[in-house]
Amino acid sequence: MSGPTEKILDEQHVVITEHAAAEGLAIERIVTDRFDRLTISELVAAARACDVRLVLIPASARMAEAQARVAYDLERHGAVCLVIGRARPVPQRAGRLANDPPRQRLVVPT
Numbered sequence: 765m766s767g768p769t770e771k772i773l774d775e776q777h778v779v780i781t782e783h784a785a786a787e788g789l790a791i792e793r794i795v796t797d798r799f800d801r802l803t804i805s806e807l808v809a810a811a812r813a814c815d816v817r818l819v820l821i822p823a824s825a826r827m828a829e830a831q832a833r834v835a836y837d838l839e840r841h842g843a844v845c846l847v848i849g850r851a852r853p854v855p856q857r858a859g860r861l862a863n864d865p866p867r868q869r870l871v872v873p874t
Contacts, residue, residue, distance in 0.1 A: 766797035766825045773798070776822040779849035783820060792816050800826045808837045817843050823851040 765776040773796060784791050792814045795802065807827065811819050819838060821828045828847045835845040 765794060765822060766800045766802065766827060768800075772824060776824060776849070779822050779824075780820050783848045789818065797825075797827070802827065804830055804834055804837055807834060808841065811838060811843050812841050819843060819845045821845060821847050823847050823849045 765773050765780070767773050767776065777794065780794060781791065783789075793810065793816075795807065795810055804827075807819070819834070821831065821834070827834065828851065831845055831847050838845050
């Protein structure tokens with residue numbers, strides 16, 4: 765789990781525990797990365813230390829963006845990676861988007 769607020773971490777905890785319960789899985793360990801600093805290597809090492817076969821990553825966690833790489837690294841150790849839940853909304857940048865209407869030009873007399 766990872767996120768900047770306790771609310772996000774709590775939501776991710778619910779997603780993980782509900783998914784595990786629905787699938788009849790026992791949770792060995794939940795790794796909380798409060799500041800999004802956990803590396804893929806550290807995640808894989810934690811999975812290996814617990815000898816897990818399945819790593820669940822909440823879709824709203826930043827690590828979910830690296831699912832393909834995580835899955836690749838875990839596969840060498842006989843584990844798989846599954847991203848579950850819904851992703852965090854991506855904040856919109858200020859500025860124009862391709863489908864924005866053209867801006868009005870203001871003519872200032874000199």
